[in-house]
Amino acid sequence: xxxxxxxxxxxxVLLLSSMILVVSAASASSKKxxxxxxxxxxxxxxxxxxxxxxxxxxxxxxxxVKAMADLTFQVTVEGFSPDGNPGIDLDMPGMxxxxxxxxxxxxxxxxxxxxxxxxxxxxxxxxxxADVTIPGIxxxxxxxxxxx
Amino acid sequence: xxxxxxxxLVFLVAGFTVxxxxxxxxxxxxxxxxxxxxxxxxxxxxxxxYNIGRTVTYTILGGILGxxxxxxxxxxxxxxxxxxxxxxxxxxxxxxxxxxxxxxAIPRIFSSGYSPFQKxxxxxxxxxxxxxxxxxFALGLLLGLLPCGPVYTALLSSARVGMEAAGPWxxxxxxxxxxxxxxxxxxxxxxxxxxxxxxxxxxxxxxxYRIGGIMMIIVGIYFFVKGIMY
Numbered sequence: 530x531x532x533x534x535x536x537x538x539x540x541x542v543l544l545l546s547s548m549i550l551v552v553s554a555a556s557a558s559s560k561k562x563x564x565x566x567x568x569x570x571x572x573x574x575x576x577x578x579x580x581x582x583x584x585x586x587x588x589x590x591x592x593x594v595k596a597m598a599d600l601t602f603q604v605t606v607e608g609f610s611p612d613g614n615p616g617i618d619l620d621m622p623g624m625x626x627x628x629x630x631x632x633x634x635x636x637x638x639x640x641x642x643x644x645x646x647x648x649x650x651x652x653x654x655x656x657x658x659a660d661v662t663i664p665g666i667x668x669x670x671x672x673x674x675x676x677x
Numbered sequence: 678x679x680x681x682x683x684x685x686l687v688f689l690v691a692g693f694t695v696x697x698x699x700x701x702x703x704x705x706x707x708x709x710x711x712x713x714x715x716x717x718x719x720x721x722x723x724x725x726x727y728n729i730g731r732t733v734t735y736t737i738l739g740g741i742l743g744x745x746x747x748x749x750x751x752x753x754x755x756x757x758x759x760x761x762x763x764x765x766x767x768x769x770x771x772x773x774x775x776x777x778x779x780x781x782a783i784p785r786i787f788s789s790g791y792s793p794f795q796k797x798x799x800x801x802x803x804x805x806x807x808x809x810x811x812x813x814f815a816l817g818l819l820l821g822l823l824p825c826g827p828v829y830t831a832l833l834s835s836a837r838v839g840m841e842a843a844g845p846w847x848x849x850x851x852x853x854x855x856x857x858x859x860x861x862x863x864x865x866x867x868x869x870x871x872x873x874x875x876x877x878x879x880x881x882x883x884x885x886y887r888i889g890g891i892m893m894i895i896v897g898i899y900f901f902v903k904g905i906m907y
Contacts, residue, residue, distance in 0.1 A: 597749065597752065597753060597756070597829070598749060599748075599749050621826070624698070624699060624826075625694065625695055625698050625699060625827070626695075626699070626826040626827050626829075626830050627688075627691045627692075627695050627826075627827040627830035627831055627859075628687055628688075628691055628830065628834070629830045629833060646748055646749065646833050648826050648829035648830050648833065649824070649826065649829065650826040651703070651763070651823075651824045651825065651826070651903055651907055652703075652826075652903075653903075653906065
């Protein structure tokens with residue numbers, strides 16, 4: 530009888546700790562979600578960010594920018610000359626979606642273009658992040674909402 | 678190591694890391710539901726076969742995308758079917774949950790005698806009573822079609838390697854290998870979840886199974902609603 534009570538005590542403690550763990554993980558994840566906000570209205574047009582002594586512009590076409598559609602990513606640099614072609618890594622802030630890299634090719638002295646797809650997450654979240662890496666200069670994160 | 682060889686390794690590692698993050702959150706509830714449904718039966722072998730089934734589906738999809746070299750051309754038309762799979766998974770999990778609580782006798786739900794429901798119930802009953810291997814492999818094959826962000830990303834890479842391949846056959850092989858590597862990478866996390874949901878060490882497990890049943894009903898409703906909204 531005593532041993533049975535002990536087992537139940539252990540089970541209750543385990544259940545309670547897992548509930549606490551789940552609740553804290555959920556609150557941490559929702560905090561992460563609220564911390565990561567869009568810094569670029571890609572649906573309205575190109576977004577510009579300062580990098581070093583110059584700037585990086587990201588534009589995604591066609592608009593509206595939809596998930597699960599073929600998209601053209603255009604990067605324009607100003608104020609510096611990169612060591613190579615820029616690259617874009619797409620992911621969801623706070624939830625890894627696996628490696629999704631957009632390879633870019635030079636289309637003019639300062640502009641680069643590449644094609645890619647923003648995949649759809651069944652969770653319903655629409656916030657995505659494009660890390661634009663300029664070789665020899667640095668990386669800039671553009672966070673934007675896509676349309677489902 | 679060539680760039681095509683390294684992409685397999687990249688997706689094996691991606692599957693492993695995504696497995697311990699994304700998959701535990703999204704597919705973990707399904708695995709726990711099936712494991713609780715197994716009650717005291719061996720859970721490793723059925724779960725292994727569930728994961729093999731899932732990986733086979735991924736590999737076939739990877740082969741198709743690799744052969745065609747187009748992501749949107751294949752995946753967009755498939756989304757309607759995926760929605761159906763998500764709704765089906767929700768109903769299945771909720772029914773297993775209801776059966777586990779013991780509050781509702783499952784046959785009563787289908788007592789109308791309407792044959793499609795009866796067939797569905799018979800399949801469900803066979804699945805839950807079988808030794809697990811065949812049923813879980815079939816479930817894995819079907820649920821491998823569940824809509825999932827990281828799976829889409831891996832499929833996107835399958836289409837890319839297919840585009841770069843010398844021909845459709847080489848593309849199909851490369852695309853299939855990308856998805857195979859990804860699928861294998863996700864298995865350890867889901868097997869671990871299956872192992873952790875083992876309640877054999879408990880003497881009186883009825884209450885745990887009832888709580889598990891309620892959780893399964895909630896998870897089932899969640900998948901059903903997400904499927905409708907998808």
